[in-house]
Amino acid sequence: MKQLPWLLIRLWVGGLFAAAGWFKLTAPVENFQAVLAGYPLLPHAVLPTIARVIPWVEWLGGMGLLLGFNTRFFSAVLTCLTLGFLTVLTGPVFTGQGTDHCGCFSAVGPAFTVTQMYLMDWINLFLLIFLLSRSRHPLSFDNLINKQGQSLPVDDLSTTGGSP
Amino acid sequence: MxxxxxxxxxxxxxxxxxxxxxxxxxxxxxSAPPPAPRVFSRSVGPADAPIQIVEYSNFACPSCRHAQPMVKALLRKYEGRVLYTFQHFPWVNDSKSIHAHAAAQCAAAQGKFWPMHDWLFESQGVWRSPMRQGNEVFLEEAAALGLDPAAFGTCMEATETFQQIQNEWLQGQALGVVHTPTLFIQDRMFVGPEQLEAGAELWIEELLKKGK
CATH class of the missing domain: 1.20.5 (Single alpha-helices involved in coiled-coils or other helix-helix interfaces)
Structure with a gap:
C-alpha cells in the first residue's frame, strides 16, 4: 500500500508523456512544426529536427515509465525534456501569451493553454525528480528483471559453501 | 544490475x-496529397498543370491572411505550371468563420469567388467585428460585387452550401489538416506561413526539375 503513490506518480507522468507523443506521432509532423514556430525562443533552422525528435522522446520515455522499464533512465531523459519545455514556455507565459493553445498534445488531443501547461510542467518536473530518487518501482519491468537476475547468485551461494 | x-x-x-x-x-x-479536386470555380491554372497546389484555408484566420501574398507570389511566378485550388477549412465553433466561407461558396456559384475571397481576407477586421452581426455584411459585399442579391441570399441559407463546406473540412481533417493555412504541394504538406516561406519555392523548383 505504501508503494501505491509511487505507482500512481509513475503512471501519471508516463501516461501524460506517452499521450503527448502519441497525438503528435499519429499526425503529420508539419503540424507540430507549425506549433513550434509560434515559440520565439526556438531557432527556425532546427524546427524540422526538433519536431521529429520530441514526439519520439515523449512517446518512448512515457511508455518506459508506464511499463517501468529502465525507469530511472527514462525519468532522467524526461526531466531534461521538461526543463527544456519550461525554458521555452517561460517567455510566452510572462509576455501575455499564456492563454494561447499550447499545442502540446497536437491539435487533436486535449487543449491546454500555455499557462496551464507551464504549471503542469513544474508539477511533472518535481514528480520526475521523485521518480529519479528511487531505485525500485512497484509493478515494473525493472522489478521483474531484477528479481530474475538476483535468483542466480542466491543459488550459487547455496552450492559454494553457503550451508554447512 | x-x-x-x-x-x-x-x-x-x-x-x-x-x-x-x-x-x-x-x-x-x-502527408500524401489529397485527391485532385476539380473545383474549377475555386481553382487557378491549367487543369493539366504539372504541379498541383491545394490550400486548406480559413477566411477568419490571421495566418491565412498573412500567407495570401506568398501564395499569390507563387502563383504569379509559376503561372501556367501550377493548378491551385482553394478548399474550405473554417473554425467549426465560429459561426462568423463558417458564414464567411458560405459567402465565398455562394459567390463562387455566381462566378465571383476570387473577388469575394480577396475581400474576405482584406477586410477580415470589418466582417469579424462584433458590431457586425448576421449575414448583412456579406450581403452588402455581394451587392458591391454585382452578384444577384436574391440568389446569394438563398444560397447563404441553403443546407447544401454548408454541407459542401463541411465535406471539405472533413476531407481536410482526414488528411491530417488541423492548422490553417495548410497547403499540399503535390505530395508535401506545408503548414503556416513560416513553412510556406521557407520551403514552398524550393520544393516547386525541385518538382519542376524532376519533371523535366
Missing part, C-alpha cells in the same frame, strides 16, 4: 523498442 539480467534486458528492450516504434507509425496520418 547483475550481469545475468543484461541479455534479458537487451531482449526486452529490442522487442519493446520495435513494438513501440511500429505502433504510432501504423496509425500515422500520411
Amino acid at each position: 547483475s550481469s545475468s539480467s543484461l541479455p534479458l534486458r537487451a531482449g526486452i528492450l529490442l522487442l519493446l523498442g520495435a513494438a513501440l516504434i511500429a505502433l504510432p507509425l501504423s496509425f500515422r496520418k500520411t
